[in-house]
Every structure is written in C-alpha cells, then in structure tokens.
Amino acid sequence: MQEKRQRTVRESQAERSEVIFPGDANGLGNLFGGRLMQFIDLVGAVAAYRHARATTVVTASMDSLDFVAPVHVGEVLILKASVNRAFRTSMEVGVKAMVEDPKTGNLRHVSSAYLTYVAVDDSGHPVEVDCLVPETEHQKRRFDDALKRREARSGEVERKKRLRKSLENAWYI
Incomplete structure (x- = not known):
C-alpha cells in the first residue's frame, strides 16, 4: 500500500462557469434546479478527483443543498468547489454557486451544497x-x-x- 501524502485545499480547488440558455430553464426563464444540481455535482467531482488522484470518484451524497435565489437565462453561473475534509476513502466537498451579471460584473449568491465523494479503483x-x-x-x-x-x-x-427495512414489502415505494 502506498503511503498517504498530504494535500492542501488549494491543490484541489475547481471552478466552472456556464452561460444559462433557454434550454436550461423552466417556463419562467429560471434555471432548472436539477440542472443546477448537475453543475454542482460536476464541479464538486473535479475537486474530489484532484484531491484523490484516483481512477474515479463517485458521488455518495449531496446534502444541505440550498437554493438561495433563481438563476435567469442569460446570466453567467460561476461555481467554486473545494475539498473541506478527507476521511479514509471519502471526501466532503463544498460548492458555492454565484451568478455574475454580464452587464455589471456584480456577483449574487444563488446556491451552496455539501457533497460526499468516494474514491474507487477500476x-x-x-x-x-x-x-x-x-x-x-x-x-x-x-x-x-x-x-x-x-x-x-x-x-x-x-x-x-x-426505514428501508420497514418498507421493503411496501408496493407504493
């Protein structure tokens, strides 16, 4: 087994930017929550990959996902991720999503989430x-x-x- 090395938070940070188009939005012109979750998961995975240097990482959980404000068509979504802590095989990654007004450059916080990734082999x-x-x-x-x-x-x-054990014979779940 190879010796564990130490990495800094800075070594694994990741950032992603997306322009929001009509195909990403609902009828009100707001980014779909599921699409935002996808962007959050992708940037979080990059930070986890960078920290783990494993063949792959898998998302174990996404929790404390807060939708603070809507993201509108035409805005620039900026997501920043960093590993908060590494455990034996898992890592908690924090992701913050901001929107940049393309005309003014002003930033607005729209979402935050904590995700857990597990490093796995082939x-x-x-x-x-x-x-x-x-x-x-x-x-x-x-x-x-x-x-x-x-x-x-x-x-x-x-x-x-x-809960799963108690519901394993329930037809409606």
Whole structure:
C-alpha cells in the first residue's frame, strides 16, 4: 500500500462557469434546479478527483443543498468547489454557486451544497485518499465543520437503513 501524502485545499480547488440558455430553464426563464444540481455535482467531482488522484470518484451524497435565489437565462453561473475534509476513502466537498451579471460584473449568491465523494479503483472498490491540510482560518473552520456534518450524517444513515427495512414489502415505494 502506498503511503498517504498530504494535500492542501488549494491543490484541489475547481471552478466552472456556464452561460444559462433557454434550454436550461423552466417556463419562467429560471434555471432548472436539477440542472443546477448537475453543475454542482460536476464541479464538486473535479475537486474530489484532484484531491484523490484516483481512477474515479463517485458521488455518495449531496446534502444541505440550498437554493438561495433563481438563476435567469442569460446570466453567467460561476461555481467554486473545494475539498473541506478527507476521511479514509471519502471526501466532503463544498460548492458555492454565484451568478455574475454580464452587464455589471456584480456577483449574487444563488446556491451552496455539501457533497460526499468516494474514491474507487477500476473494480469499483473504495481506495484510501490523501490527508487534507487546511492552511487558512476559513479552511480550518470548514475542516472542523465537515467532521460535525459527517457525525450528523452517520446517524441519518442508520435511520434510513431502518426505514428501508420497514418498507421493503411496501408496493407504493
């Protein structure tokens, strides 16, 4: 087994920009929430790939997705992602979505999300990832908060397992 190395948050940061077109929007001219989720997942995966340096990463969960404001046709969507914390085989990635007004350059926050990715090998088995070293106070706070969210999620995972077990014979689920 190869020795774990340390990576900084800066080494894995990712950014993506998209111009929003009518095909991305609903009848009101607002970006579909599902399309925004897709963009968030894609930029988050890039940050996870950069940190893990694995063959692939898979999305394990997306939580705390907040739609703060709509994104309109013609606006420029800017998404920024960084790894908040790395665990044994998984990583929590934070993504912030902003809209840039193309005429003024002003930025508006429209969404934030936390995603968990797992690094896997060619057979789909989880592989260990490198340690994350936060450098700034902001990164250290995000690093600490990621552990709290992970602990909260672990209780939720057990609750969902019990729920699935109780509903396994239900025809309507």
